[in-house]
Amino acid sequence: MICTILSIFASIFQSGWTGVNERTFIAVKPDGVQRKLVGEIVRRFERKGFKLVGLKLMQASEDLLRTHYSDLRSRPFFGKLVHFMNSGPVVAMVWQGQDVVKTARKMLGETNPADSLPGTIRGDYGVEMSRNVIHGSDSLESAQKEISLWFHPHELQNWESSSNSWIYN
Ligand code: DAT
Ligand code: MG
Numbered sequence: 329m330i331c332t333i334l335s336i337f338a339s340i341f342q343s344g345w346t347g348v349n350e351r352t353f354i355a356v357k358p359d360g361v362q363r364k365l366v367g368e369i370v371r372r373f374e375r376k377g378f379k380l381v382g383l384k385l386m387q388a389s390e391d392l393l394r395t396h397y398s399d400l401r402s403r404p405f406f407g408k409l410v411h412f413m414n415s416g417p418v419v420a421m422v423w424q425g426q427d428v429v430k431t432a433r434k435m436l437g438e439t440n441p442a443d444s445l446p447g448t449i450r451g452d453y454g455v456e457m458s459r460n461v462i463h464g465s466d467s468l469e470s471a472q473k474e475i476s477l478w479f480h481p482h483e484l485q486n487w488e489s490s491s492n493s494w495i496y497n
Contacts, residue, residue: 345472348496351381351422352429352465353474358416360461361385365453366419369462372435372449373423377495382422382475382484390414395477405458412458420478426496429471432464 345351354373356366374380388396393410400406423432437444441454441461454460465471475484489495 345468348426349424350426350428350468350471351424351475352432352471353463353478354421354423354432354465355463355478356419356421357413357459357461357463358418359412359459360453361417361419363453363461365461368453369419369449370421373421373432376425376431376435377491378423378425378428378432379487379489380421381424381486382479383419384479384483385417385419387417388413388420392477396474408458422475422479422484429465429468433466436462436464 354369356369360366360369370380370383390410393413394401397406397409397413400409403409425431435449437448437450437454439450439460440457441450442457444451444454446452449462450460465474
Protein backbone atom coordinates (compact mmCIF):
# COMPACT_ATOMS: atom_id res chain seq x y z
CA MET A 329 0.00 0.00 0.00
CA ILE A 330 2.73 2.45 1.07
CA CYS A 331 4.80 1.40 -1.94
CA THR A 332 1.88 2.14 -4.27
CA ILE A 333 1.40 5.57 -2.73
CA LEU A 334 5.13 6.33 -2.97
CA SER A 335 5.28 5.24 -6.61
CA ILE A 336 2.27 7.41 -7.48
CA PHE A 337 3.95 10.43 -5.88
CA ALA A 338 7.24 9.59 -7.59
CA SER A 339 5.58 9.44 -11.02
CA ILE A 340 3.71 12.69 -10.45
CA PHE A 341 6.90 14.52 -9.44
CA GLN A 342 8.94 12.96 -12.25
CA SER A 343 6.39 14.12 -14.82
CA GLY A 344 6.82 17.74 -13.68
CA TRP A 345 3.04 18.06 -13.47
CA THR A 346 3.10 19.94 -10.20
CA GLY A 347 2.76 23.58 -9.12
CA VAL A 348 1.91 25.82 -12.07
CA ASN A 349 2.44 22.82 -14.38
CA GLU A 350 -0.31 20.75 -12.77
CA ARG A 351 -2.72 19.38 -15.38
CA THR A 352 -6.22 18.00 -15.36
CA PHE A 353 -8.47 16.23 -17.84
CA ILE A 354 -11.81 17.89 -18.58
CA ALA A 355 -14.43 16.62 -21.03
CA VAL A 356 -17.63 18.25 -22.19
CA LYS A 357 -20.00 15.27 -22.31
CA PRO A 358 -22.36 14.59 -25.26
CA ASP A 359 -25.20 16.50 -23.52
CA GLY A 360 -22.95 19.56 -23.10
CA VAL A 361 -21.93 19.46 -26.76
CA GLN A 362 -25.56 19.06 -27.92
CA ARG A 363 -26.63 21.94 -25.69
CA LYS A 364 -23.93 24.23 -27.16
CA LEU A 365 -22.15 24.65 -23.83
CA VAL A 366 -18.61 24.12 -25.19
CA GLY A 367 -17.85 27.82 -25.59
CA GLU A 368 -19.24 28.69 -22.17
CA ILE A 369 -17.18 25.97 -20.48
CA VAL A 370 -13.94 26.90 -22.26
CA ARG A 371 -14.63 30.54 -21.38
CA ARG A 372 -14.93 29.75 -17.65
CA PHE A 373 -11.59 27.95 -17.54
CA GLU A 374 -9.86 30.64 -19.62
CA ARG A 375 -11.24 33.47 -17.50
CA LYS A 376 -10.26 31.71 -14.29
CA GLY A 377 -6.65 31.89 -15.45
CA PHE A 378 -5.95 28.31 -16.47
CA LYS A 379 -4.03 27.47 -19.62
CA LEU A 380 -5.46 25.30 -22.37
CA VAL A 381 -2.86 22.73 -23.45
CA GLY A 382 -4.99 20.22 -25.35
CA LEU A 383 -8.42 20.17 -26.99
CA LYS A 384 -10.23 17.91 -29.46
CA LEU A 385 -13.78 17.07 -30.54
CA MET A 386 -14.04 13.31 -30.75
CA GLN A 387 -16.33 10.33 -30.66
CA ALA A 388 -15.05 8.21 -27.74
CA SER A 389 -15.10 4.44 -28.33
CA GLU A 390 -16.84 2.13 -25.89
CA ASP A 391 -13.44 0.57 -25.10
CA LEU A 392 -11.95 3.95 -24.20
CA LEU A 393 -14.98 4.80 -22.05
CA ARG A 394 -14.94 1.45 -20.25
CA THR A 395 -11.29 2.04 -19.35
CA HIS A 396 -11.95 5.66 -18.40
CA TYR A 397 -14.78 4.65 -16.02
CA SER A 398 -13.25 1.30 -14.94
CA ASP A 399 -13.55 2.23 -11.24
CA LEU A 400 -17.34 2.26 -11.70
CA ARG A 401 -17.63 -1.02 -13.66
CA SER A 402 -19.53 -2.83 -10.89
CA ARG A 403 -22.10 -0.05 -10.47
CA PRO A 404 -25.61 -0.64 -11.84
CA PHE A 405 -25.48 2.46 -14.05
CA PHE A 406 -22.15 1.55 -15.72
CA GLY A 407 -23.65 0.26 -19.00
CA LYS A 408 -25.93 3.27 -19.41
CA LEU A 409 -23.07 5.64 -18.56
CA VAL A 410 -20.81 4.16 -21.25
CA HIS A 411 -23.69 4.15 -23.76
CA PHE A 412 -24.51 7.80 -23.03
CA MET A 413 -20.88 8.91 -23.27
CA ASN A 414 -20.64 7.07 -26.60
CA SER A 415 -23.89 8.59 -27.95
CA GLY A 416 -22.27 11.65 -29.56
CA PRO A 417 -19.11 13.70 -29.73
CA VAL A 418 -17.35 14.91 -26.61
CA VAL A 419 -14.81 17.72 -26.27
CA ALA A 420 -11.71 16.41 -24.51
CA MET A 421 -9.43 19.01 -22.97
CA VAL A 422 -6.35 19.35 -20.81
CA TRP A 423 -6.07 22.45 -18.63
CA GLN A 424 -2.97 23.51 -16.75
CA GLY A 425 -2.32 25.68 -13.70
CA GLN A 426 -1.70 25.73 -9.98
CA ASP A 427 -4.15 23.47 -8.10
CA VAL A 428 -6.09 22.95 -11.35
CA VAL A 429 -7.34 19.47 -10.36
CA LYS A 430 -9.00 20.62 -7.14
CA THR A 431 -10.16 23.97 -8.51
CA ALA A 432 -11.69 22.43 -11.64
CA ARG A 433 -13.72 20.04 -9.47
CA LYS A 434 -15.04 23.06 -7.57
CA MET A 435 -15.89 24.80 -10.84
CA LEU A 436 -17.79 21.67 -11.97
CA GLY A 437 -19.86 21.30 -8.79
CA GLU A 438 -21.08 18.02 -7.29
CA THR A 439 -21.75 14.82 -9.27
CA ASN A 440 -25.49 15.43 -8.82
CA PRO A 441 -26.44 18.82 -10.31
CA ALA A 442 -29.18 19.09 -7.67
CA ASP A 443 -26.46 19.23 -4.99
CA SER A 444 -24.35 21.73 -6.98
CA LEU A 445 -24.31 25.40 -6.07
CA PRO A 446 -25.37 28.04 -8.58
CA GLY A 447 -22.20 29.42 -10.13
CA THR A 448 -20.81 25.94 -10.75
CA ILE A 449 -21.11 24.41 -14.23
CA ARG A 450 -23.33 21.51 -13.11
CA GLY A 451 -25.26 23.84 -10.79
CA ASP A 452 -25.95 26.28 -13.62
CA TYR A 453 -26.52 23.91 -16.54
CA GLY A 454 -27.49 20.46 -15.24
CA VAL A 455 -30.58 18.92 -13.67
CA GLU A 456 -29.99 15.16 -13.51
CA MET A 457 -27.02 13.09 -12.35
CA SER A 458 -26.82 11.10 -15.61
CA ARG A 459 -26.81 14.32 -17.70
CA ASN A 460 -24.32 16.41 -15.76
CA VAL A 461 -22.65 18.07 -18.75
CA ILE A 462 -18.97 17.77 -17.85
CA HIS A 463 -16.26 15.44 -16.56
CA GLY A 464 -13.22 16.46 -14.50
CA SER A 465 -10.44 14.33 -12.98
CA ASP A 466 -10.90 13.82 -9.25
CA SER A 467 -7.21 13.59 -8.19
CA LEU A 468 -3.69 14.17 -9.49
CA GLU A 469 -3.35 10.45 -10.03
CA SER A 470 -6.54 10.12 -12.09
CA ALA A 471 -5.63 13.28 -14.02
CA GLN A 472 -2.37 11.65 -15.11
CA LYS A 473 -4.07 8.40 -16.04
CA GLU A 474 -6.90 10.13 -17.93
CA ILE A 475 -4.63 12.53 -19.83
CA SER A 476 -2.50 9.65 -21.10
CA LEU A 477 -5.62 7.63 -21.94
CA TRP A 478 -7.28 10.40 -23.99
CA PHE A 479 -4.30 12.25 -25.50
CA HIS A 480 -1.08 11.36 -27.30
CA PRO A 481 1.87 13.39 -25.97
CA HIS A 482 2.20 15.25 -29.31
CA GLU A 483 -1.41 16.52 -28.95
CA LEU A 484 -0.45 18.56 -25.87
CA GLN A 485 1.11 21.98 -26.38
CA ASN A 486 3.75 23.49 -24.12
CA TRP A 487 3.35 27.20 -24.60
CA GLU A 488 4.17 30.35 -22.66
CA SER A 489 1.10 32.39 -21.77
CA SER A 490 1.67 36.15 -21.99
CA SER A 491 -0.70 36.72 -19.04
CA ASN A 492 1.27 34.42 -16.70
CA SER A 493 2.79 37.23 -14.64
CA TRP A 494 -0.70 38.72 -14.09
CA ILE A 495 -2.05 35.41 -12.76
CA TYR A 496 0.94 34.18 -10.72
CA ASN A 497 2.97 36.21 -8.26
P1 DAT B 1 -17.97 12.58 -11.09
O1 DAT B 1 -18.31 12.70 -12.57
O2 DAT B 1 -18.53 13.73 -10.30
O3 DAT B 1 -16.51 12.35 -10.86
P2 DAT B 1 -18.36 9.74 -10.54
O4 DAT B 1 -16.95 9.55 -10.96
O5 DAT B 1 -18.81 9.17 -9.23
O6 DAT B 1 -18.76 11.30 -10.53
O7 DAT B 1 -19.35 9.15 -11.64
C1 DAT B 1 -19.06 9.31 -13.01
C2 DAT B 1 -20.34 9.67 -13.74
O8 DAT B 1 -21.26 8.59 -13.62
C3 DAT B 1 -21.08 10.87 -13.16
O9 DAT B 1 -20.58 12.10 -13.68
C4 DAT B 1 -22.49 10.63 -13.59
C5 DAT B 1 -22.58 9.11 -13.54
N1 DAT B 1 -23.17 8.67 -12.26
C6 DAT B 1 -22.56 8.67 -11.04
N2 DAT B 1 -23.38 8.20 -10.10
C7 DAT B 1 -24.54 7.89 -10.74
C8 DAT B 1 -25.81 7.37 -10.30
N3 DAT B 1 -26.02 7.05 -9.03
N4 DAT B 1 -26.77 7.21 -11.25
C9 DAT B 1 -26.56 7.53 -12.54
N5 DAT B 1 -25.40 8.02 -13.00
C10 DAT B 1 -24.41 8.21 -12.11
MG1 MG C 1 -15.29 10.70 -11.28
